[in-house]
Amino acid sequence: MAKAGFVTSITRQSEDFPAWYNDVVRKAELADYSPVRGCMIIRPYGYAIWESMRDELDRHIKRTGHQNVYFPLFVPRSLLEKEAEHVEGFNPQVAWVTHAGGEELNEWLAIRPTSETLIAEVVKDWIQSYRDLPLLMNLWNNVVRWELRTRLFLRTTEFLWQEAHTFHATEQEAVDEVATGLEAYRSVAEDWLAIPVIKGRKTENEKFPGAVYTLAVEALMRDGKALQAGTSHMLGQNFARAANIEFLDRDNERKNPHGTSWGFSTRMVGATIMAHGDDSGLVLPPNVAPVQVVIVPIFRSDEDRTAVAGAIKPLEAALRDSRRTLPDGRTEPVRFQVDWREETPGFKYNHWELRGVPFRLEVGPRDVAAEQGMLVKRIDRSKEPVPLDRLAAELPDRLDAYQREIFGRAVAFRDDNTHRIDEYDDFKRVLDEQPGFVLAPWCGDSACEKQISTDTGATIRIVPLDQSDEPGACLRDGRPSRQPALFARAY
């Protein structure tokens, strides 16, 4: 029972979702504020979650033929300004280094907001022939975007991410690559983080500055707001032309290669929190959870303590030898921790629930006598006695089932909160009364899109891919619509 005013109590979601989010991030010790406005300290538990999704995505990136590289933090002003639409899009958000070595610099250096221009400048020397293509690179790095308003993980001035940059001989190859990047994000979101996403195409207003088009995966948070979970850009020949990258093709013609770039950031830690968390705190998908099962010993006397320790010991050994099979076929042992701290059991239950650990095993004198432990599931606190000698063998399946269960729960939530609307009045009412995704016909005009956003606060997140043509009349101005767009209020 959580006492009001207890130091680690958190705001209820229904009371104030943003406050709930902040409480979870701070009290589960995922992150702290930093001395620099808008920047965050990622603490060990939060960083472990990031590392898990980072490593999973890195495997996808490598499996699809990309190699990791590193490019510098600084981008000379002249380079950043080479692609006109790109400069215009990023200028307001760029942080500049104007002084160094005690002197003003001849040329200012941008702290990279993203690396397209720098990469284009460098790879022009690497690309001479169609034989040098495709060039498939990926960077894991930090970038800085001077945001007016920041939120831990979701939007920080500096953030960690991955940016893939590729160059191709043909347009079709680049188009396919954009889809490859998007599919990697879908897989990490759905199969690893248990967050269902919808693939789609950004509107002209929302696409990446300098891109031909932008694809994205979009997820729904538990407060009914949308969150972009990864973007993949078709750059066409825009940056290649600006940097004058040319290669000699099979037909002995000089051509500009077709580029793509795609990115996935620490924002996804925030998405994981907001897609699954509840009033007790985090709910982590087993694939990501730094601790998948926590063992809480319960004892009164020294004799009890010794008996419990004795009963746990063989279990610990068995868990170290356990093998859980991951989506890509790899196996790894169940991640567990025994909490021997000098705290009461109740304190520890709350502590680990706040941190989203999928299973807790309580082992007390009564259990030792029965050679069992009480296994408690985080999402519903259901309790089940499990023989200690079977636990290590059973946990991998239980973790798999748990992973499936929270994904299924998130899919059901998303579906329950996706509305098909045709009339503008209904649209406004639904957004206010039951926030979520709204599929509605849209004429495709940018000015109309902006007006809808001004009127309602909702934006077009994407025009979903994988949907067949569905002619209709634009919900705002009645002009013809080929396919419905996905609207939502968004982070």
Add this chain to the structure above:
RNA sequence: CGGGGCGUGGCGCAACGGUAGCGCACGUGCUUUGGGAGUACGAGGUUGCGGGUUCGAAUCCCGCCGCCCCGACCA
């Protein structure tokens, strides 16, 4: 950048002209431990910074700096 609020031990607050106190957290001992333990003792603050008024400033005045909330950009 415009509007509003706030800066006091790690966190949350009180003291509002007489030199700083409470709760939680923290340390040690004892008793405890199946849903956020009890008790005793203890440690911790040049009150955001600078200036002014005053015999005396956390408190009043001026100027900075920073933070939070609300509106215009964004993974």
